Amino acid sequence: MQNLEHLRKTQWLSRSEIEEYQWNKLVCLLRYAKKRVPYYKKLLEDIDFKKLDKEEFRKIPFLDKKRIKDNFDDIISEGYEESDLKYNSTSGSTGEKLNFYKDKKRIKKGDHLRPATNLRSWEWAGIDIWDRKIKLWGLHPDIPRSLDLQGKLSDWLKNRKFLSAYALKEETMEKYRKKINSYRPRLIISQPSVMYTFSNYLMNSGLEIHKPEGVTLSAETLYPYQRKAIKDVFDCEIFNRYGSREFGDIAHECEKHNGLHVYSERVFLEVIDEDGDPCEPGELGELVVTDLDNYGFPFIRYKIGDIAIRAEDECDCGRGLPLLASIEGRTFDVVVCPNGNHLTGTFWTILLRERIDGIHDFRLIQKRKDKIKIEIVKDDRFDKKEERKLLKIISQKCGESMDMDLIEVDRIENERSGKKRFVVSDVDIY
Ligand SMILES: [Zn+2]
The missing domain is CATH 3.40.50.12780 (ANL, N-terminal domain)
Structure with a gap:
């Protein structure tokens, strides 16, 4: 103190x-x-x-x-x-x-x-050490969280409840919604991809959720579309x-x-x-x-x-x-292009989620400098016209020699660590 x-x-x-x-x-x-x-x-x-x-x-x-x-x-x-x-x-x-x-x-x-x-970070979000907090965290069950006595004591002292958000299913989200509504935390601590999934569930179901004072997000890059969706649903300040x-x-x-x-x-x-x-x-x-x-x-x-x-x-x-x-x-989230451009996850998320219609989720994999593979989860709005538009932008940004494979998938799994990675590149940045 x-x-x-x-x-x-x-x-x-x-x-x-x-x-x-x-x-x-x-x-x-x-x-x-x-x-x-x-x-x-x-x-x-x-x-x-x-x-x-x-x-x-x-x-x-x-x-x-x-x-x-x-x-x-x-x-x-x-x-x-x-x-x-x-x-x-x-x-x-x-x-x-x-x-x-x-x-x-x-x-x-x-x-x-x-x-x-x-503690100062929490204060910036308007939260006191004694205030009720929920940590909604996607951690693979095999990776031990320091839930030894010390970890439990720390949770108790900081008035923090832990909810596992690994591979969030609808039933689990409904359970957590009820828990949050009854516990009424002033702060929710989570990861952008987890809170985004949870926000979408709440948005689509139209069910009531308790509004905390703030949401703190970390462990992954926070993209603008995630911040917006989370802010819309929880109607509170978002802190990166x-x-x-x-x-x-x-x-x-x-x-x-x-x-x-x-x-x-x-x-x-x-x-x-x-x-x-x-x-x-x-x-x-x-x-x-x-x-x-x-x-x-x-x-x-x-x-x-x-x-x-x-x-x-x-x-x-x-x-x-x-x-x-x-x-x-x-x-390693940066795509290094044949024309020398370095394109970060921010570029790719804005391109694929905002500039192109009909893509719900994606993962980009780069094994070689002149080849990328993009897995997408899409709906009908992603048609031939959108695909041509995507190809054109990629060719302009990465150079004409960049080869692209577009693969449609049903869902994209998170990493084993429970984190979300949009871009996985094996090409060294420098
Ligand atoms: Zn400032």
């Missing part, structure tokens, strides 16, 4: 004050890592702390899943016992699972802002949250919805181009995260695998925390 109190204040610091605060934390972490973390002792050998600036910082090589795997034991700090760390892993929706440690020691001592950032298992909340929308404020008190975020140089605002790039609080297993310049765009403007809410204009999905 003290940390939450602290974060309530720091959000109103000016941009330069936030940057100074963040930079001091970053230098502390680097000094520590150079002294106590075997992997970084060598890597940071040549870093001159007396003249450390952003340019010098950018000389530190990137960390990625492979490097973590190859150097796992060396990334653990020498100052930590096993009981000071909490083992965790990401679901590995692409088969690339990541094992890592959370810094339990600093969380216990209150030197770690992660638990409090979560960007976070990950490794870091917790990274960025979150405020009540003005001008993009996502980066939680700069917790993370140092970079958006980089294919040469590893910083992107300009408005330019698409890869996200690189440094966790400023995890000293037990430091993540310094970690390529998290997502792409984003920095915002041009500041938010008119007055908070000094910088803005991301959008999170555009995973690096």
Whole structure:
């Protein structure tokens, strides 16, 4: 609660004050890592702390899943016992699972802002820690949620009920509708694809649903058509949250919805181009995260695998925390075209769901640079004319040498992790 109190204040610091605060934390972490973390002792050998600036910082090589795997034991700090760390892993929706440690020691001592950032996110949605919440989450039954005693205690403390939304069926949605109506949560926490499916069910059935104060969506890219449908049905504020298992909340929308404020008190975020140089605002790039609080297993310049765009403007809410204009999905959600264009999931969802008539759902698969396969769930409105229109746009956007297979299917299954992926590309973005 003290940390939450602290974060309530720091959000109103000016941009330069936030940057100074963040930079001091970053230098502390680097000094520590150079002294106590075997992997970084060598890597940071040549870093001159007396003249450390952003340019010098950018000389530190990137960390990625492979490097973590190859150097796992060396990334653990020498100052930590096993009981000071909490083992965790990401679901590995692409088969690339990541094992890592959370810094339990600093969380216990209150030197770690992660638990409090979560509470501040809720506050931005107008929700108090004690308010009733429902988490409607699509997680494959084989993937254990941390429903150990600690997980249950945390749910109880935060007044949060968990409803499994994996492979949502109509009977289940009806059951959940009744549960939500009787529990009357002030906040619903969910994934865009899950809430979209649920909203469609409610819309089509015309049945009553309790209106919460807010809906927080994360774990997948939130597309405009999903936001609109969910807002129409639940008639409340929709908040996009960007976070990950490794870091917790990274960025979150405020009540003005001008993009996502980066939680700069917790993370140092970079958006980089294919040469590893910083992107300009408005330019698409890869996200690189440094966790400023995890000293037990430091993540310094970690390529998290997502792409984003920095915002041009500041938010008119007055908070000094910088803005991301959008999170555009995973690096492997990008179609790399023969003509050099990079087309993200946002492009494809707008094209296939809004510009072309009659497509209800789709999945695009790219195995080679000059060939894509699009599976579609369609109705009669998708006729020869619409198909020709689609082919024409794809040829214009991707280049004439792009070959396309269009396949009609009955339904499209979610990934094993329970997440929805519209685009699955095996072609490297850079
Ligand atoms: Zn704002």
